[in-house]
Amino acid sequence: MNDTILIVDDDRAIAGLIEIYLVNEGYEVVKAFDGAEALERLARKDIRLVILDVMMPGLDGLEVCRQIRADQTVPILMLSAKAEDMDKIMGLMTGADDYLTKPFNPLELLARVRSLIRRAYGLNPKANRGRGADIMTFDGLEIDKGTHSVTMDGKPVHLTSIEFGILHMLASxxxxxxxxxxxxxRVWNEPYSPTFTTVMVHISKLRDKLEKDSGQKWIHTVWGVGYKFDR
Incomplete structure (x- = not known):
């Protein structure tokens, strides 16, 4: 069965154009033209990725993203005509996995769709289940590569595929x-962008989720150098 992608955009021409490219790549497509319709589609169908426009009347893309992230980790690629770093940071902080500015190159859109789906669903949980080498534990924090899951003191920590990729890389x-x-x-599997805000924002979200209940700091910033994981 082909992966189903939800396109959410009040501009029907753009939604239709994106649909053509995705269908040609073998994906199934569901469309929604406002935020409320998008949430309804998500509740009724197994959606593997959401392409979400920011600027929509009524329930805008940021609010839709917040509501999705309240209980789902489905990958979200956010689209916006706004190219400022602050707009990108807002989208990523709300819970989007990636951000693409309009107008966009359709080939870049397809590349990002493939990358997000591969990261989120590329592992086969059943094939890896029970392999101890796939599980790392640190003082109540358990990271299971086989099932792409994280628990803190036995309670699940809901991470997006990007957040899990960063955590697994650092904790390894x-x-x-x-x-x-x-x-x-290594996580995005593409050349580094000149701006560092994407990594910074995802690190911030990851820290919030890990430290919310435990109060323990796992990911540390080494100023001017980068990030590290410490027990």
């Missing part, structure tokens, strides 16, 4: 400092 080598460039190129 405790104490080692990774630059923002190294993190981006």
């Amino acid at each position: 080598q405790p104490g080692r400092v990774f630059s923002a460039e190294a993190i981006y190129e």
Whole structure:
């Protein structure tokens, strides 16, 4: 069964254009033209990725993203005509996995869709289940690569695929400092962007989720160098 992608954009022409490219790549497509309709589609169908426009009347993309993130980790690629760093930071802080500025190159859109889906669903949980080497534990924090899951004192910590990728990378080598460039190129699997805000924002969200209940700081900033995981 092909992956189903939800396109959310009040501009029907843009939604239709994106649909053509995705269908040609073999994806199934569901469309919604406002925020409320998008949430309804998500509740009724198994959606593997959401392409979400920011500027919509009524329930805008940021609010839709917040509501999705309240109980789902489905990958979200946010689209916006706003290119300022602050707009990108707002989108990422709200819970988006990636951010693409309009007008965009359709080939770049497809590349980002493939990358997000691969990161989120590329692992086969059943094939890896029970393999001890896939599980790392640190004082109540358990990171399971096989099932792409994280628990803190037995309670699940809901991470997006990007957040999990960053955490797994840092925790695999405790104490080692990774630059923002190294993190981006290994987790996003594409050349580093000149701006570092994407990595910074995802690190911030990841820290909030890990430290919310435990009160323990796991990810540390080494100023001018990068980030490291310490027990």
